[in-house]
Amino acid sequence: MISKAFGASLRQVIIVPATLLAIGISTTAAFAQNKLYTPIPLPNTAEISDTLSDKDIPTGQGGFARDYLVRLTKGDNLAVDLSSDSFDGIITLLAPDGSTVAENDDGPDGSSNSLLFTRVTETGNYIIRVRSFGETGVGAYKLKVTKLQPVK
Incomplete structure (x- = not known):
């Protein structure tokens, strides 16, 4: 029982940072695009x-x-x-x-x-x-x- 509970919480810990990382990368790319093209x-x-x-x-x-x-x-x-x-x-x-x-x-x-x-x-x-x-x-x-x- 202890290993299943530990495994479930570990999966949650890994998924959350990956999602935040993806959001951070796309936001950074959007800001970079605005800086690249400015008439x-x-x-x-x-x-x-x-x-x-x-x-x-x-x-x-x-x-x-x-x-x-x-x-x-x-x-x-x-x-x-x-x-x-x-x-x-x-x-x-x-x-x-x-x-x-x-x-x-x-x-x-x-x-x-x-x-x-x-x-x-x-x-x-x-x-x-x-x-x-x-x-x-x-x-x-x-x-x-x-x-x-x-x-x-």
Whole structure:
């Protein structure tokens, strides 16, 4: 009788720490994921100089991407200009649900810079993704985000 009671309480002792350990691991992983992906907040109208590096988001095509978070309102007309002498850049505007709203690879001037124009159809937090084309690399770039005003 003593060995069965001891065995039953031993099983309970082993199961409880294993459950707590599993909960601890999943919670730690969730917090780590939040720290790994944090888009850079960007004012509605901004011009910034930044650098794309191999520490940014891998695209799966050999290049890298950097994300900027911007709050947009339904009806906003947006111009996004990306220029770099270091890599062939691509701009992507992602909707609050993660779908692609618009994307531009090469600007109208025939260069590898990008220029994107779009009208926002839903208010929310959008992602402006700057990335390099294929394996074209990393380096310095300028990003300009402008809300266009109607001509009066």
